[in-house]
Amino acid sequence: MKNGLIVVFVLMCGLVGITSNAYSAGGDTASFNIRGYLRAMPSVMINREFTHADFSNMVHNRLNTRWSLPLGLSLVAEGRNRLLFNELLEDFPTMADFMDYDDGLLDLTWVWLSQGGWLGTSQIDRLFLDWQQSNWRVRVGRQRINWGLNFVSNPNDLFNTYSFFDFDYPERPGADAVRIQYFTGGLSRIEVAYNPSRYARQSVAALLYGTNLFNYDFQVIAGYFRHRAALGIGWAGSIGGAGFKGEATWFYHIENLPQRRRANLVAAIGFDYMFANGTFVIAEFLYNGGFTPAGGNIFMLTEPMRPDNIMFSEFALTLSASHAFSPVVNGGLSIMALPDQETVFFSPNMKYSLARNFDLEIVSQIFIGGQNTLFYQAGSSWFVALQFSF
Template sequence: MEMFWFNNGEVQTMSTLSNRLDFEAFIGYSFTAQLSMRNILNFGEMPKLYYPFIADAAITDQGRMDMTYSLASDSSYFAYSQFDRAFIKYTEGNLEISVGRQRINWGINMVWTPNDIFNSFNYLDFDYAERAGSDAALIQYYTGPASSIQFAYKLDHLNRATYALMYKFNTLNYDFQIMSGKLDRDLVIGGGWSGQIGSAGFLGEFTYFHSPKDHISDFHSLVASVSLNYTFKNNVFTQTSILYNSAGTNENAGRGNFMASNRPVSAKDYTLAKWALFGQISFPLSPLISADFSGIFNPGDNSSYLGPSFNFSVAENFDLMFVGQFFMGSNGSEYGDYGTMLFTRLRWSF
């Protein structure tokens, strides 16, 4: 993948070579083991300009077990390997228990997922579709065809614990979930739903966060996201979503330069703004070419993001993608300090 970053009249580049390996083993009738790793080499002007910070940030493992390993590093390149899946799952009837590095996906929406307190993801990181995993234990018991009870416990690289209990059920043709637990110091309670209004998908989720009074401050916030999506008969897919953060600001909500756009995210602060709006449309241009346009708008500081992409199937198991990430706004606004990023990516799946 090749990246071009345009900012303040300058152009900087970074090249990335990466591969992903997935392994799965079935042990007897009840046990499954999964191991997945990424191997990444970054080189070019940006590693040189931001060395060693950019390399140190890449090899900082967010899990309790350090499973990210630096392979080589110098002032203009860095290479590393990361295991983002390494777990064993036991299945017996309606019971499933998995232990190790795994992805615990409790989110419902496609962009902002306040219920996803274990594995929140950054929507702008389009090149990591598998998303990061957590060092955790997950117990699931299926109480019916569309209902289950789940308990998850996670430790991060600072030995901070996150744990919660979730109940999922179906009624009135809607899937519902309710959850309660703790995220580091915050007590959390939340829920969500997934269903349809006519032919349109209707999804939503919310989480309330409350810090204890003996913490630095008696902090509490509500983060909620609601979305609608619809697929037309000609395979045109549309989606819109809104995010509310009660602790957010209606003023400038900037975090800094492009480094902040790749930071680890939390379900508490997908944005520092009080409101965020998202829209997307994707459609096939031909049997081998597809297009996607998405955008985010912060009505508080009037900054915005526009992300067009085009994907070409050049051969069997080969695809070529062109992606643009255009950030617009005043200095200090949420998207005003990121500049413009253009990407080309050639991928082979085997």
């Protein structure tokens, strides 16, 4: 089943490449569109004592296809292929099984190479049919249901959270779901979404109502999240020219078990501001009431966490700034403090447009402190990425 779906995806991309961008049949016009990128990213990870360095390299290819059809229909298929070499993989023989795991109803992830320090994977993270008519929109399949409002932490995002530390995945994960949206007029809408699971208790279903009041976008959420009730609220507006966003979700275990906290709150609030010189800054505070200390290895840092336990700490304060130094050079710095883990995370970055559709990006991730935590293993990592987009 898995291999067959991947073959279908590859064949679709190949078909698009050898056919024209549009055709006409019976007076109705349908069009194919393909885009993507090829990205090479060598990196080095240095341990905390600066006594050892591990080098790695990854080639990342992404393909995004859309087939626009008559009657408001679209078929979307998107995926990525990654080839990674890292000597550390030899110390984690179960890494291939970890990367081969797909949390969706359909298994659309495939490890096609696992030998020594080499690991090759393919994943289809978007595969859905979209229908839109008048005030209605329906999507069925693997998709991204983005209910989050904040820039960093999204406790309202019940269906597909992401990892803040995974900068190499801007598209973010998708979920196998049915999503129905009805736009009631003005800036109001009602959404219903259902994400079935191979195990009924791990399913997610929720209702969202969004509206605009007093120049603020508000949303309220009620649903079922993996055998927990979930109630959430979110808002986005401005105060004195600064953006003001927040979201909070309360989770409650349907089944009460001994020695387990039955309810917890996850909430995040943030401000953002654009200065006259073009510098954009963000400040965000997170309270993660469902925090449970995590074990595992450093590769866990880039894996999505659950919205009821959204960070590797109970508290997090994030400050971020970005600035366009010229039309072709952008730079930024993100700092995250995790006080209960006694950890500080720094991530400076720079992006330079070498030519049209050809970019150079330099990123560093530095963890300080965090003894006896997952962060202590991470040390510092330095990445250089060359990306060609098409």
